[in-house]
Amino acid sequence: MADMAADMRNRFVVAAVFSVLVMLWSPMATEMFGWHLPVPFGVRQDIWALVLSLPVIFYSSAIFFTGAVAALRARTLDMMVLVAVGIGAGWLYSLAITLTGGGEVFYEASTMLATFVLLGHWFEMRARGGANDAIRALLDLAPPKAEVIRDGVPVEVPTAEVVVGDLLLVRPGAKIAVDGVVEEGDSEVDESMVTGESMPVHKESGSTVIGASLNTNGTLRVRATKVGADTALAQIVELVQQAQNSKAPGQKLADRAAFWLVLVAVFGGALTFTVWLLVGASFAKAMLFAITVVVITCPDALGLATPTAIMVGTGLGAKRGVLFKNALALESAARIRTVVMDKTGTLTKGEPEVADVVTAEGYSAEQVLRLVAAVERESEHPLAAAIVRHAEIRSVAMETAGKFENVPGHGAVAEVDGHRVVVGNRRLFDREGIDIGSLASERDRLTDSGHTAVLAAIDGTASAVIALADAPRETSAAAVAELHDLGVEVVMLTGDNRATAERIAADLGIDTVIAEVLPKDKAAKVAELQRDGRKVAMVGDGVNDAPALAGADLGIAIGAGTDVAIETADLVLMRSDPLDVPTALRIGRGTLRKMHQNLAWAVGYNTIALPIAAGVFVPAFGFTLRPEIAAMSMSGSSIIVALNALSLKRLRLPRQASSASARETTEQHPALH
Numbered sequence: 001m002a003d004m005a006a007d008m009r010n011r012f013v014v015a016a017v018f019s020v021l022v023m024l025w026s027p028m029a030t031e032m033f034g035w036h037l038p039v040p041f042g043v044r045q046d047i048w049a050l051v052l053s054l055p056v057i058f059y060s061s062a063i064f065f066t067g068a069v070a071a072l073r074a075r076t077l078d079m080m081v082l083v084a085v086g087i088g089a090g091w092l093y094s095l096a097i098t099l100t101g102g103g104e105v106f107y108e109a110s111t112m113l114a115t116f117v118l119l120g121h122w123f124e125m126r127a128r129g130g131a132n133d134a135i136r137a138l139l140d141l142a143p144p145k146a147e148v149i150r151d152g153v154p155v156e157v158p159t160a161e162v163v164v165g166d167l168l169l170v171r172p173g174a175k176i177a178v179d180g181v182v183e184e185g186d187s188e189v190d191e192s193m194v195t196g197e198s199m200p201v202h203k204e205s206g207s208t209v210i211g212a213s214l215n216t217n218g219t220l221r222v223r224a225t226k227v228g229a230d231t232a233l234a235q236i237v238e239l240v241q242q243a244q245n246s247k248a249p250g251q252k253l254a255d256r257a258a259f260w261l262v263l264v265a266v267f268g269g270a271l272t273f274t275v276w277l278l279v280g281a282s283f284a285k286a287m288l289f290a291i292t293v294v295v296i297t298c299p300d301a302l303g304l305a306t307p308t309a310i311m312v313g314t315g316l317g318a319k320r321g322v323l324f325k326n327a328l329a330l331e332s333a334a335r336i337r338t339v340v341m342d343k344t345g346t347l348t349k350g351e352p353e354v355a356d357v358v359t360a361e362g363y364s365a366e367q368v369l370r371l372v373a374a375v376e377r378e379s380e381h382p383l384a385a386a387i388v389r390h391a392e393i394r395s396v397a398m399e400t401a402g403k404f405e406n407v408p409g410h411g412a413v414a415e416v417d418g419h420r421v422v423v424g425n426r427r428l429f430d431r432e433g434i435d436i437g438s439l440a441s442e443r444d445r446l447t448d449s450g451h452t453a454v455l456a457a458i459d460g461t462a463s464a465v466i467a468l469a470d471a472p473r474e475t476s477a478a479a480v481a482e483l484h485d486l487g488v489e490v491v492m493l494t495g496d497n498r499a500t501a502e503r504i505a506a507d508l509g510i511d512t513v514i515a516e517v518l519p520k521d522k523a524a525k526v527a528e529l530q531r532d533g534r535k536v537a538m539v540g541d542g543v544n545d546a547p548a549l550a551g552a553d554l555g556i557a558i559g560a561g562t563d564v565a566i567e568t569a570d571l572v573l574m575r576s577d578p579l580d581v582p583t584a585l586r587i588g589r590g591t592l593r594k595m596h597q598n599l600a601w602a603v604g605y606n607t608i609a610l611p612i613a614a615g616v617f618v619p620a621f622g623f624t625l626r627p628e629i630a631a632m633s634m635s636g637s638s639i640i641v642a643l644n645a646l647s648l649k650r651l652r653l654p655r656q657a658s659s660a661s662a663r664e665t666t667e668q669h670p671a672l673h
Contacts, residue, residue, distance in 0.1 A: 005122065009324030012118040015060035022052045026108040034360045038316055046098045049107040053091065056111040061087050062116060077262035083117050085266065086110075086295040093287055104284040106291065121638075140241035141212035142233060149221070162227050170220040178211040179226035187218030219640055245367055261606065263626050265297035272614045288469045289615045294652070296613040296633060297606055308645035313591030316649060321574035322584045329570035331595075332554045335535045335590025339581060340526055340548070342540040343494035343501060346558055347508065347578060348470040352383055354390035355451055356467040358442045366396055369463040370512060372456045374399040375423050376417040379406060384423075407431075411454075422457040429455055429462070436462050450500030469500070475579040477508045481581035482654050486589075489534075493517060493525055493548070523547035539581055554583060590651040605637045 025037055025048055039048045064087060067080030087110050094105035094496040145211070146162050147154045147169040154169045159177045167183065170176050176189070188200035191213040200216055203209055209222055211231040228234065233376045273290035277283070317324055324330045344350050357365040373391035376384035378401050391398070398415065401414035401421075410431065411424015422432050426443075429436060434457045443453045443465045480490050491512040494501050501515035514525055526548045529536045538545070539553035549555030549569045557569035558576050573580040611617070 008122040009315045010514060011060040011063065012115065012122050015056045015111065015115040018052050018056050018060075019108070019115045019307060022049050022056075022111050025049060027104075044098075044102055046094070046102050046105045046107070049105065050095065050098050053107045053111050056114050057087070057091055061114045064114070064117070077259055077266070079262065082265050082294055082297065083113070083270070086291050087114050089294070097327070101120070104282075106288065109288070109291065113291075141175075142231075143175040143212070147174075160228070162224055164224055164227055166224045168222045168224060170215045170222055172215060172217050172219060173589065174215055176209050176211055176213050176215060176220075176433055178223060178224045179231045180209055180211075180222040180224045182207045182209060183221050183223050184218035185218055187220050188216045190214040190216055209473060222447045236443050261297060265294050265366075267298060267558055269294040289613070291295045292613040293610065296609045298327065300431065306598065308597060308642050308650060309591050309594040312594075312645050312648045313587055316651065317584065317587050318582065319510070320583055320653065322573040322580055322585075322587065323574065324571055324584075324587075325572070326587050329554060330588050330591050332535070332570065333537070333585050334592035336488060336537045336554055336585055336588075338491060338529055338534040338536045339585075340491045340493050340529065340536060340538045340552070341493055341510075341578065341581075342495060342522075342538075342545050343504065344470060345541045345576075346539055347476045347492065348472050348504065350470065352386040352452065352468045353471040354386055355468060355469045355471070356446070358439065358446075358467070359440055359464045360437070360462055363458070363463045365464070366460070368395070368456055368466075369394065369396045371416045371421045371458060372423050372464070372466070375412050375414040375421050376400040377401065377403070378404040378414065379412050383452065383468055384412070387423075387454070387466060419458050420460070423454060425455065425597070429457065432457070432460070434460055434462055438462075439465050448499060450497070451501035465493060469503070470496075471505055472508055473576070473578060475577050479578035479581055480508050480510055482579065483585070486582060486585055488582075488585065491529070493522060493538075523551045526552050527530065537581075537585075539578070541576070556584065577652050588652055590648050594645050594648050600646055601641060602637070 013644060025039060025045055027045070039045050041048075061084075064080055064083045067078075068084035071078045071081050090106040090110040090113070094107050094110065097103045097105050109419075113242040114491050119581070127449065131312045143159055145156050146159050148157050149155075149167045149169055162178050168177060168180065170185075172187070182203050182205055186204045189203045189209060191210055192655060203220065208225075210233070211226070212233045214533040226232070269290040272293045273286045276286035310330060313330050314324050314327075317330075324333070357368065359368055361363055369387075369391045373388050373396060376387045377398070378584075379385075399416045401416050404412065406412050407428055409421065410428035413420070413422050413428075413432070415421070422428060422434060426436070436455065439455070439462050443455065446453045446465060451469050454466040454468060455462065456464040456466060483490050489512065490510045491514060492501060492505050492508075492510045493514045495517055496515060498513070498515040501513045504510075505513045517525055522545065525530050526536055526538055530551075530553070535553045537554040538548045538554055539556040539558065540546075540549055541558035545557075549557060554571060555569035556571045557574060558573055571584055573584070
């Protein structure tokens with residue numbers, strides 16, 4: 001794109017210099033400014049103008065003629081055909097007049113037309129280059145060199161030469177060259193440049209790492225698993241490029257409209273020429289109006305209206321870790337009115353946390369946690385791990401458990417600091433002959449509200465009920481609020497029991513709960529919502545979400561999800577952050593709005609410009625629009641469209657979470673491998 005922009009700039013500069021020279025010796029300059037410059041070498045003015053026009057026609061304008069030939073060979077019509085007709089007709093007519101003895105010529109019109117069209121194309125390419133900043137920034141992330149351990153010695157090699165199986169030495173402050181698995185070392189890795197995740201992620205032996213992420217404070221030895229085009233970064237770049245090169249339904253409509261507009265311009269020019277001859281105008285005047293009609297009706301702005309907006313929208317999404325797979329996904333996101341979210345792993349963290357500790361009279365929470373956590377440290381159960389984490393967060397002193405006994409399906413029993421501690425469910429208490437007593441009502445209250453209740457007894461006396469729950473992600477409530485601001489209904493779809501689902505829905509402000517749904521029935525529930533006439537987005541992360549993702553109007557996969565979910569989705573959120581869902585919808589709506597604005601401008605411009613160019617208002621106002629002014633107007637219209645699309649970069653988006661809680665993403669991105 002940079003080379004193309006430079007070539008277009010060079011062509012424009014040559015055209016600008018020589019068209020100005022043509023204008024200086026033209027009759028139009030004499031009429032406007034009253035000067036009459038002597039023509040060099042004593043030749044006729046029209047011959048001198050012909051000589052000055054040659055670089056413009058045969059160098060600067062060559063791309064229009066070759067483009068027109070290519071379009072005609074493909075049996076289509078585009079703006080290249082119109083520009084070539086406008087420039088060629090005016091110049092060939094003037095050449096014929098010059099070779100037959102002289103007269104009124106249009107060399108200045110043809111050269112100025114080429115100049116302004118080239119100026120518009122140069123600005124367009126610069127605008128497209130700005131829209132591609134996201135891709136360039138992603139490509140620049142990969143380090144050019146990597147340290148590979150060969151024969152026990154670190155050797156610096158180009159990243160392109162790293163192969164699968166190589167062992168990389170990644171020092172503190174260095175970028176990880178390719179995707180891999182940590183074999184040795186311990187460090188915090190900043191993945192924000194790839195995933196959008198703001199907090200560093202801890203890596204240790206067995207952790208996966210993403211190429212182009214930054215190793216911050218420790219030395220790692222990483223075994224390369226994905227290199228070259230297979231890395232997560234390369235896959236992200238490919239997704240963004242595919243999206244930018246794809247066509248939305250609105251763009252396909254614009255392409256068809258542009259084809260017919262070219263046809264209208266060609267026939268309109270011919271009709272204008274004929275009508276002016278019939279009403280008694282000179283051949284030169286009729287030709288002037290015909291060329292102006294062809295020039296001003298160029299569908300350049302119409303052709304730019306949607307692709308420029310799509311490029312900016314997909315680039316904006318990529319910077320936020322929101323990857324649209326194609327332009328259709330971008331347009332679909334703009335029309336979503338209902339968002340269905342899977343609960344576990346999407347709205348929640350997918351792992352239990354201690355929500356409450358209710359103690360019996362005579363016991364404190366710290367005392368109970370100190371003893372219970374000692375027992376649970378010996379267990380491998382997920383609920384046990386959650387209790388231990390809670391005790392660590394509260395800085396409870398850890399004891400050592402002895403005579404540990406795991407009771408499958410019931411709980412565990414052990415001796416801690418001279419006390420016999422029992423931790424588990426009601427069946428374990430029945431086996432141990434322990435009466436729940438006053439804690440029974442608390443246990444029922446917690447289970448009715450969707451919590452998992454773990455009972456604890458010390459020396460045969462019921463001492464506490466520990467409530468556990470799958471905790472919502474810290475950004476889930478904010479995501480739901482943002483969706484409501486967009487006028488979007490939020491539905492939670494889950495296989496969990498209704499009490500649990502309704503508790504989380506109430507905490508987050510979710511509108512509708514569909515609970516106790518079997519995995520195979522999720523797609524059917526989405527289809528039910530669609531039958532009500534809603535445009536539905538489905539957000540999920542698991543294999544069981546894949547059919548629902550495929551059936552929804554927009555499938556949104558959480559980036560830390562499974563291969564199947566991400567491959568099926570239309571849109572991938574690189575971070576496991578539900579707040580990126582409203583971000584995606586805002587980008588979609590903003591992009592579609594720019595597309596509509598640009599299309600409206602392009603159509604409105606041509607509707608007004610065509611009759612003016614054809615000379616409809618000449619009898620009433622005596623105003624004649626010359627081809628060079630028409631070219632300036634047409635180029636200006638294209639520049640306005642490009643700048644309007646670029647203004648999408650100022651779109652207001654939800655603030656990204658920066659707390660450690662938004663961190664959980666990350667190692668994974670399996671679908672991008």
